[in-house]
Amino acid sequence: MKKLISVVLCLLMLVSIVTISKPAAAEDSQGKVFNIYAWNEEFKGFFEKYYTVPEGVTVNWIINPSDGGVYQQKLDEALLNQASAADDDKVDMFLAEADYIGKYVDSEYTMGIDQIGYQNADTMYEYTIKAASDANGVCKGVSFQCCPSALIYRRSIAKDVLGTDEPDEVQALLDSWEKFEAVAADAKAKGYYMTASFAETYRVFSNNCTMPWVDEEKNLQFDPMIDAWIAQTEKFIQNEYTLDCGIWDDEKNQQMFADGKTMCFFGPAWYFNFCMGNAQDPEKGCKGDWAICEGPMAHFWGGTWLLAAAGSDNTAMLKDIFETFTVNEEVCENLVANEAQYPNNTKVVEKFANDPTYGSEFLGGQNDILAFSKLTGNIKWENHTNYDQILNESLQSCLQEYFKGSVDKDTALATFYQKINETYPDIVTP
Amino acid sequence: MSLDNRSLNGRRKSVSYAKWGYIFILPFFLVYIVFTLVPQVLTIYNSFFTNYMDGLKHIGPEFVGLKNYVSLFTPNKQGSILILKYAANTMILWFLGAVPQFLIALLLAVFFTSYRLNIKGQGFFKTVIYMPNLIMASAFSMLFFTLFSKVGPVNQFLQQSGIMDKPLDFFASKVTVRSLIALMNFLMWFGNTTIVLMAGIMGIDQTLFEAATIDGANAVKVFFKVTLPLLMPIFVYCLITALIGGIQMFDVPQVLTNRLGMPNRTSFTLVMYLNNYLSTSKNYGMSGAISVIIFIITGILGGIVYKFLSAQYKDPVEKPRRARKGARK
Structure with missing residues (x-):
C-alpha cells in the first residue's frame, strides 16, 4: 500500500513538473527576453535612460570585461551555441569595439540590418557604416557614436x-x-x-x-x-x-x-x-x-557598435533600438547635452556646432561638438x-x-x- | 543485530559487510570517473591533435602525433625551452611560500597542542589563522595589487615615513614580485596546514610526551625525537598536497601580475602558460600537451617526496607503524 501511495505521489510530482515547464505558447512571433552582451556599463546606462523597453519584455545584460579578450571569449561561446540555444537564451544584440568588430561582421553570427527592416540613415557617418559592413557590403549593425x-x-x-x-x-x-x-x-x-x-x-x-x-x-x-x-x-x-x-x-x-x-x-x-x-x-x-x-x-579611437545577432527572435525591438540611438533626434540631443557624447547623427551635430549658446562646462565653455x-x-x-x-x-x-x-x-x-x-x-x- | 539473530545464522561463518562498504564508496568512484578520469583521458587524447579556434572558425581536430610535445620542447630563438623556464618559476614560487608555511605551521601546531603551554582562546586563534584561506585568491590578489601599486598605500607609507623618496615599483623587479606571490600563498595556506598538523599531533599518544619529559628530554628534543617522527605520515601528506597545489599555481600570479608574470615572465607559471593557449584560441592540442606534462611532473615530484621522507622515518616504535598504515589507507 505504502509503495502504491509513493508511486502515485511520484507520478503526480513528475506530471506537475512537466506541465509547469511546458512553455507558454508565444502570443506573437517576438520573443519576451532580450539578451545583450556588453563589456561595460556605459551603453547600459544610455539604454536604461533613453530607451523604453516594450511591455512584457525582459532585458538581460551579460557583461564581461574586455581586458585580455575575456569579453570576446564569452561572446564567442554564446554565439557558437546560438543555434542550439532556446529562443529566450539566444543572444539578440551584442556590442563590439573597433578593434575586433570585423571578426563578427564577417561571420554568419550577425545578420544584415535589412533583415530587421532597418535602413541606414544619411545622417550617419560613413565610416561607422563601413566598419559594420562585411566584405559584400552587407551592414550588420550601427554605432550610436562617432569617435574622432x-x-x-x-x-x-x-x-x-x-x-x-x-x-x-x-x-x-x-x-x-x-x-x-x-x-x-x-x-x-x-x-x-x-x-x-x-x-x-x-x-x-x-x-x-x-x-x-x-x-x-x-x-x-x-x-x-x-x-x-x-x-x-x-x-x-x-x-x-x-x-x-x-x-x-x-x-x-x-x-x-x-x-x-x-x-x-x-x-x-x-x-x-x-x-x-x-x-x-x-x-x-x-x-x-x-x-x-x-x-x-x-x-x-574606439567606438561602440550595436550588432544584430543572427537568430534573434526580437527583430522588431532590435530595429527600434537601432533607430532610437541613431535617428531619434531627441535621444541624440540628450546624448550630447547630458552624456557628453558625440552622436552618430550629422543633423544633431550641426545643430550643436552652430549653436553659439552651447558650450561644454567641462571644457571651460568650449564647443566640443564643433571642435570634434x-x-x-x-x-x-x-x-x-x-x-x-x-x-x-x-x-x-x-x-x-x-x-x-x-x-x-x-x-x-x-x-x-x-x-x-x-x-x-x-x-x-x- | 542481536545475539539471538547471530546464533540463528550460526551456520554462516560471518556476515559480509564488505558489499556495503563498496556501495558506500561507489558514488565517489562514479563522480571520479565522470568528472576526473574521463576528462583526464580526453586531455591526453586531445594532446595528440591540432585543435583550436581562429576567431569564430574551428581548425581541426587533426591527428598530429607528438608534434605538440615536440614544439613545447623546441628551444625558441633565444635558445631557451620555455616550458622548463616556467616549470622552474612555478617551483621557485611554490618553494618560497612553502618553506615559511611549513615552518610556521609546525611551530604553531606544536604550541597549540602543548599540554604545558595550554594556550587559552585556541578556537579564536585557529579561526583567525584560517581566515585568509576563505578569501577568494583573485580578490586577495587584487587587494595586494592595489596595496603595492606605485600609488598604493604601501608606497604612500614608505614615502611619508621618509624610507623612500621615490615610489618603489614592486612589479618591476623579480625579487619583489616573487616575494609578494610567496607571501600571499603563505598567508593563505599556513592556517590550513596548521590545522591538519595539529590533528596529526593530537593523534599521537600523550603518554609518549610525558615519558620523554620524565626521561629528561627538553622541548626541542621531544619535538625532534618524538613529535616529528610520529607526525611524519601526516607531514608527508600535507607536503604532497601542497606540492600538487603549488604546481597548479595560477590565480595569485595571474591576477597579481595582470596575466603577464612580469617582469620578463619570471613569475609566469605552468598553468598561466596553459591558460594563454586555452583562453583566446581554445587550443586544446597545445594546452592538453602542457596538462599532460604537468601531470607527469606532479607524479614524479610526489613520488620523490614520498620515497625520500617516509624512508627516513621507518618504524621508530611499534605503535606509529600502525598509525602510518592507517594513514596510507
Whole structure:
C-alpha cells in the first residue's frame, strides 16, 4: 500500500513538473527576453535612460570585461551555441569595439540590418557604416557614436608652458610631432609631464598605420608608425616627459586631479565621462580647466557598435533600438547635452556646432561638438584585422617592461611574439 | 543485530559487510570517473591533435602525433625551452611560500597542542589563522595589487615615513614580485596546514610526551625525537598536497601580475602558460600537451617526496607503524 501511495505521489510530482515547464505558447512571433552582451556599463546606462523597453519584455545584460579578450571569449561561446540555444537564451544584440568588430561582421553570427527592416540613415557617418559592413557590403549593425579623438589639455598648464590656452593657438603650437616633443621639453623644464602614460600617444600613431598588423599570408608586420611610436616613447621615458604606467592605471588617472602635473591626454568624446572621472571630481577635480584641439595627428579611437545577432527572435525591438540611438533626434540631443557624447547623427551635430549658446562646462565653455566635427572628415576605416585588440594590448604590456627598464627591447619583443604564438597559432612572427 | 539473530545464522561463518562498504564508496568512484578520469583521458587524447579556434572558425581536430610535445620542447630563438623556464618559476614560487608555511605551521601546531603551554582562546586563534584561506585568491590578489601599486598605500607609507623618496615599483623587479606571490600563498595556506598538523599531533599518544619529559628530554628534543617522527605520515601528506597545489599555481600570479608574470615572465607559471593557449584560441592540442606534462611532473615530484621522507622515518616504535598504515589507507 505504502509503495502504491509513493508511486502515485511520484507520478503526480513528475506530471506537475512537466506541465509547469511546458512553455507558454508565444502570443506573437517576438520573443519576451532580450539578451545583450556588453563589456561595460556605459551603453547600459544610455539604454536604461533613453530607451523604453516594450511591455512584457525582459532585458538581460551579460557583461564581461574586455581586458585580455575575456569579453570576446564569452561572446564567442554564446554565439557558437546560438543555434542550439532556446529562443529566450539566444543572444539578440551584442556590442563590439573597433578593434575586433570585423571578426563578427564577417561571420554568419550577425545578420544584415535589412533583415530587421532597418535602413541606414544619411545622417550617419560613413565610416561607422563601413566598419559594420562585411566584405559584400552587407551592414550588420550601427554605432550610436562617432569617435574622432582629440588632444585634451589642461588650460592652466598650457598657459604656463605655452603662454596661451586658446584651442586655436595651442593647436598651432602642437600640430606636429616635432613641435609636440619640443613643447614636452619646455613642460618638463617647468616641472610638468607632457603625457601621463607611456602608451598615451599609441592610438594616435597606430591609427595612422598604412598597413594592417598581419598581411594576407598572416605574417606579422610592424608598420613604420608603430616603430615611430616606440622611438618617441623611448625618448619620452628617457627624458621623463611621461610616466611609465599603462593607459588605464590608477597612477595615470591620479594625474587628472587638480594637483596633477600632466598637460596632455588623448581621447574622443566618450573619454570625458568614461575615463576622466577624477578630473570631474567636485572636490579634487578641475572641471572647466580643460580644452581640446586636434593635436599632432588626426586619429580616432574606439567606438561602440550595436550588432544584430543572427537568430534573434526580437527583430522588431532590435530595429527600434537601432533607430532610437541613431535617428531619434531627441535621444541624440540628450546624448550630447547630458552624456557628453558625440552622436552618430550629422543633423544633431550641426545643430550643436552652430549653436553659439552651447558650450561644454567641462571644457571651460568650449564647443566640443564643433571642435570634434572638424576632425570627423579625417576618419578612415582601413587596415583593421580581427587580431587588433590582443596585439595592441600585448605590444603595450610587453614594451612597458622595456620602458620601465626591466628588460631590453629585443627581450620585450620576443615576449610579444611568444604571446602571439600562444594566442594565435596562425600568425607567423619574426 | 542481536545475539539471538547471530546464533540463528550460526551456520554462516560471518556476515559480509564488505558489499556495503563498496556501495558506500561507489558514488565517489562514479563522480571520479565522470568528472576526473574521463576528462583526464580526453586531455591526453586531445594532446595528440591540432585543435583550436581562429576567431569564430574551428581548425581541426587533426591527428598530429607528438608534434605538440615536440614544439613545447623546441628551444625558441633565444635558445631557451620555455616550458622548463616556467616549470622552474612555478617551483621557485611554490618553494618560497612553502618553506615559511611549513615552518610556521609546525611551530604553531606544536604550541597549540602543548599540554604545558595550554594556550587559552585556541578556537579564536585557529579561526583567525584560517581566515585568509576563505578569501577568494583573485580578490586577495587584487587587494595586494592595489596595496603595492606605485600609488598604493604601501608606497604612500614608505614615502611619508621618509624610507623612500621615490615610489618603489614592486612589479618591476623579480625579487619583489616573487616575494609578494610567496607571501600571499603563505598567508593563505599556513592556517590550513596548521590545522591538519595539529590533528596529526593530537593523534599521537600523550603518554609518549610525558615519558620523554620524565626521561629528561627538553622541548626541542621531544619535538625532534618524538613529535616529528610520529607526525611524519601526516607531514608527508600535507607536503604532497601542497606540492600538487603549488604546481597548479595560477590565480595569485595571474591576477597579481595582470596575466603577464612580469617582469620578463619570471613569475609566469605552468598553468598561466596553459591558460594563454586555452583562453583566446581554445587550443586544446597545445594546452592538453602542457596538462599532460604537468601531470607527469606532479607524479614524479610526489613520488620523490614520498620515497625520500617516509624512508627516513621507518618504524621508530611499534605503535606509529600502525598509525602510518592507517594513514596510507
